[in-house]
Amino acid sequence: MTTSPRALQGVKVLDLSRVLAGPWCGQLLADLGADVVKVERPGAGDDTRSWGPPWLKDAAGEQTRDAAYYFCANRNKRSVTIDIADPEGQALVKRLAMEADVVLENFKVGGLEQYGLDHATLLKMKPGLVYCSITGFGQTGPYAQRAGYDFLIQGMGGLMSVTGRADGEEGAGPQKVGVALTDILTGLYATVGVLAALAHRDRTGEGQHIDLALLDVQVACLANQTANHLIGGMTPRRMGNAHPNIVPYQDFPTADGDMILAVGNDGQFGKFCEVAGKSEWSRDERFATNAARVKHRAELIPLLRQATVMRTTHEWIVALESAGVPCGPINRLDEVFADPQVIARGLRITLPHTMAGTVPGVANPIRMSASPVAYDRGPPMLGEHTAEVLREWLGVDA
Structure with a gap:
């Protein structure tokens, strides 16, 4: 009350x-x-x-x-x-x-x-x-x-x-x-x-x-999906957890599970590459810009998956968060309500x-x-x- x-x-x-x-x-x-x-x-x-x-x-x-x-x-x-x-x-x-x-x-x-x-x-x-x-x-x-x-x-x-x-x-x-x-x-x-x-x-x-x-x-x-269709003349298709306009922006396997990697700009991609020990990717013309990464998605994603499985989800999150790269776990609902941010915000x-x-x-x-x-x-x-x-x-x- x-x-x-x-x-x-x-x-x-x-x-x-x-x-x-x-x-x-x-x-x-x-x-x-x-x-x-x-x-x-x-x-x-x-x-x-x-x-x-x-x-x-x-x-x-x-x-x-x-x-x-x-x-x-x-x-x-x-x-x-x-x-x-x-x-x-x-x-x-x-x-x-x-x-x-x-x-x-x-x-x-x-x-x-x-x-x-x-x-x-x-x-x-x-x-x-x-x-x-x-x-x-x-x-x-x-x-x-x-x-x-x-x-x-x-x-x-x-x-x-x-x-x-x-x-x-x-x-x-x-x-x-x-x-x-x-x-x-x-x-x-x-x-x-x-x-x-x-x-x-x-x-x-x-x-x-x-x-x-x-x-x-x-x-x-449907937001950007309808815009892609009406303006771009394309019919969006199912892509699993991938994003039609941003790469990498999806789930990736880790040593003990999975994580979400949500790279929103080229600077964040460069930081990810540094953390992953693959700084050369950010200089590769196929991957240097988001538009290039979208075009060469099929080449980049397998490389990323090979890298992400080398660490645990927690290890990736600690390293990437400290570098300012958006990432996170895929929580079950019991894990959601145990999350310290959810608890701090009083969501239950x-x-x-x-x-x-x-x-x-x-x-x-x-x-x-x-x-x-x-x-x-x-x-x-x-x-x-x-x-x-x-x-x-x-x-x-x-």
């Missing part, structure tokens, strides 16, 4: 979303101080509550009904259970929306119209409302009615075409990223859109509808939980000096705050 001022103090958010992209946005807004009320299905709740194992255990060590997945995107919120298929439930949600500054939802296109909870209806009732819709393919276009999931979008949006081992290598083939990155990125874009819309509303009094599509976000976030946090007492989590990475992120609540139990929220927001008695 903290008494520091909150960046979004006074902002009310009605979160009708579930799974990851929408809840990630809601959690970020809640971390920044917004009062986020999550509306869930009675008896079931957010889909991710059942996406286990693993499951949370209560204070007595007994397994609860909530999967670990749910806890990654729902802290600092309050949970209300309302059946929106019931007319009385629809009326309650409409009343909550009229008290809110922001509504988040990720139903299929048109899915909330039958309940009178769509953006057109609610914006007509409250013109200053910020209404954010997250779907797989957006509100328009030939795919608008399709359901969209992160894995599907990683494939359709091009990410898997540049992720995985290169053709001709053992294990070659397209590969998804190890987390639902498209959902996460969509949640971040949604947060930016909501904050921009709130700033617009504060200036003009005008609310608006935000239309976010996972496919749009995935294509937008402990949150309160009604049944478990406490539950571990990961800190919000935003560090604000005047209005810091706060962790007032752990992820809520299903319907834990129904009576509280209806009383506070609507004046409804027991």
